Amino acid sequence: MKFIHKYLILSFIISLFINIKPVYSQIYSVHYFDSLFVTGSRIPVSSSESNRNIINLDQKKVTTNNPTSLEEILETVTGIDITSRGPFGVQSDIIIRGASFEQNLILLDGIKMTNPQTGHHNLNFPVINSNIERIEIVKGAGSKIHGPNAFGGVVNIITKKKTPLAIFLKSETGSHNLINNEMNLSIPFAMVSNNFTISSKKSDGYRHNTDFDIFSLNYNMLFNNKYGDLNLSTGGQNKKFGANSFYSDSYLDQWEETKSFFINSAINIPTRKGEISGNCSFRKYTDRYILIKHKPEIYENFHTVKVLSGNIQSTFETKIADLNIGGEISLDSINSNNLGLRKRKSGGLFFEAQLKPVKNVSAIFGISSYFYSGLGQQLFPGLDIGFQATENLRLYSSIGRAFRIPTYTELYYVGRTNKGNPGLEPENAWSYELGLNWFKNKFSVKTSIFLRKAQNLIDWAYSEQLELWQTSNIARLKTFGYELSTTVDLENKNFLFPITNIDFNYSYLNNTNAVNYTSKYLLNSLRHQINVSLSHKFFARIIGRWNIRYEDREFDSPHTIVDVHSSRRFKNIKISGSISNIFEAEYSEFIGVPLPGRWFRGGLELYFKK
Numbered sequence: 001m002k003f004i005h006k007y008l009i010l011s012f013i014i015s016l017f018i019n020i021k022p023v024y025s026q027i028y029s030v031h032y033f034d035s036l037f038v039t040g041s042r043i044p045v046s047s048s049e050s051n052r053n054i055i056n057l058d059q060k061k062v063t064t065n066n067p068t069s070l071e072e073i074l075e076t077v078t079g080i081d082i083t084s085r086g087p088f089g090v091q092s093d094i095i096i097r098g099a100s101f102e103q104n105l106i107l108l109d110g111i112k113m114t115n116p117q118t119g120h121h122n123l124n125f126p127v128i129n130s131n132i133e134r135i136e137i138v139k140g141a142g143s144k145i146h147g148p149n150a151f152g153g154v155v156n157i158i159t160k161k162k163t164p165l166a167i168f169l170k171s172e173t174g175s176h177n178l179i180n181n182e183m184n185l186s187i188p189f190a191m192v193s194n195n196f197t198i199s200s201k202k203s204d205g206y207r208h209n210t211d212f213d214i215f216s217l218n219y220n221m222l223f224n225n226k227y228g229d230l231n232l233s234t235g236g237q238n239k240k241f242g243a244n245s246f247y248s249d250s251y252l253d254q255w256e257e258t259k260s261f262f263i264n265s266a267i268n269i270p271t272r273k274g275e276i277s278g279n280c281s282f283r284k285y286t287d288r289y290i291l292i293k294h295k296p297e298i299y300e301n302f303h304t305v306k307v308l309s310g311n312i313q314s315t316f317e318t319k320i321a322d323l324n325i326g327g328e329i330s331l332d333s334i335n336s337n338n339l340g341l342r343k344r345k346s347g348g349l350f351f352e353a354q355l356k357p358v359k360n361v362s363a364i365f366g367i368s369s370y371f372y373s374g375l376g377q378q379l380f381p382g383l384d385i386g387f388q389a390t391e392n393l394r395l396y397s398s399i400g401r402a403f404r405i406p407t408y409t410e411l412y413y414v415g416r417t418n419k420g421n422p423g424l425e426p427e428n429a430w431s432y433e434l435g436l437n438w439f440k441n442k443f444s445v446k447t448s449i450f451l452r453k454a455q456n457l458i459d460w461a462y463s464e465q466l467e468l469w470q471t472s473n474i475a476r477l478k479t480f481g482y483e484l485s486t487t488v489d490l491e492n493k494n495f496l497f498p499i500t501n502i503d504f505n506y507s508y509l510n511n512t513n514a515v516n517y518t519s520k521y522l523l524n525s526l527r528h529q530i531n532v533s534l535s536h537k538f539f540a541r542i543i544g545r546w547n548i549r550y551e552d553r554e555f556d557s558p559h560t561i562v563d564v565h566s567s568r569r570f571k572n573i574k575i576s577g578s579i580s581n582i583f584e585a586e587y588s589e590f591i592g593v594p595l596p597g598r599w600f601r602g603g604l605e606l607y608f609k610k
Helices: 010-017 059-063 070-074 408-412
Strands: 053-057 080-086 091-096 104-108 132-139 153-159 166-174 178-189 192-203 212-225 228-242 255-271 274-290 300-317 322-336 340-355 361-372 376-388 393-404 427-440 443-463 468-489 499-512 526-537 543-553 559-570 573-580 588-590 599-609
Touching: 053 443, 059 132, 070 080, 070 091, 070 132, 080 588, 091 104, 091 153, 178 599, 340 408
Parallel strands: 104 153
Antiparallel strands: 053 132, 080 091, 132 153, 166 178, 166 599, 178 192, 192 212, 212 228, 228 255, 255 274, 274 300, 300 322, 322 340, 340 361, 361 376, 376 393, 393 427, 427 443, 443 468, 468 499, 499 526, 526 543, 543 559, 559 573, 573 599
């Protein structure tokens, strides 16, 4: 079967003290409800009863910073470190609680989007901001639920399904000849909802050979009736970019082009005491890498990856507990001029039970068993316990085991500066956490401490003798951390004050038992991270928002990034402006890859609905 895959300097500070009441309205109506999380547990659990560290970014939070990519949405979240080689979604890795980019699981509507070639491509799929309903983030081990690659946490991007007849258009331009266009079209018909989104981003780049051209499209259909829901989604992305020093600072003219395509069908059938659900998905990725852009004959890699997977599960109530049981299978393959022709099969069974043994106490126990061809069978248990101490205070704890299998690149890659190791074994870790959530009117506090004990960790270590980076199971690592998140919503206070919302987030990480070697990725984590976001009223009914990020990385100098965003609405029209890195801090998140200085953006949005 043949699959198709071809797609806001300083003057603003004065405004903090100006109190002109603006009109607050959203492009989309925001519904505040006790969300059900499919990410923290396979058994539906409301946010007020969750026994895990879960962050829910609703539609308002997703759009408030006028983001151009998923990475810009996530970079202000406590405990998440977005390490980028390029801006606007060119290439970024997600690090959660110090777990490397390979050790976190990315889901799209609950479907695993992990790229078996390399975690550098885990975000190479067509998620378009105007089509995001919300994002759920679960921190800590998640293998008891999702199987492999859930060391640090899980990010689940949930797209819009049931929407009114509407059209959204966005056009933006900025520094370095940036052009960013986006369209979202929703067409309901009887019991069928259709949502089509298309996006295009391009720029000449901020330094030599950092130009990019990214095209994405996505279609989502939901058929809903009294018997259940049938969802069909498909999409593709084409990304071309200059990769100056991306993989080696010895080569300034590296070039890469990636393509991705996916199709997914899912069904959900309610039953008398629960529901039965399942899905089947196919994903295809291609990656063309050229060492010297205009001389591909010197060194060029071409990889094609295919993943076919499916799962089925049933959730039901009994007199003793709520139960979930199910299984999944997967087949992935790669055809590469460097990595060779490889295939892997995997399968897993999972089970969860939610009990409420006494009043105000709940517990969820789960276990999964996974098999990978050539790697054998593994068991991964986990337990989450919660105690509702008062109406506003909830205490929780969790323990769980996680694992990750090596990628094809880690196993088989052979290059001028990097070399894989076919003898790699899976990584594994035990994670422990204690936390509390406190809510009072418009004020909330979340805090937690956690410990991850990992062994057999895979890392790229530099060999001076061989003058290259090579993978090995070389590390045992203890990661201790602390997180604090506070939110103050002042929107409806009846006194003169321009500030409408304040978010303060802090996280601390400390790694011990690290082997004394030069690490490429594993130890490149943030020791201290502070994110402060502040929304305020502006002159002439303009809304302003400041984002301040302080980052102190293990082996780099600390830096502070300040971004500012502003917008003004006129009924169905919204005008926005942004400045990223307003004070031009010099920083990098990968050695040898400096990130942009000040970057201006301005644009127009139109939204019409019936």
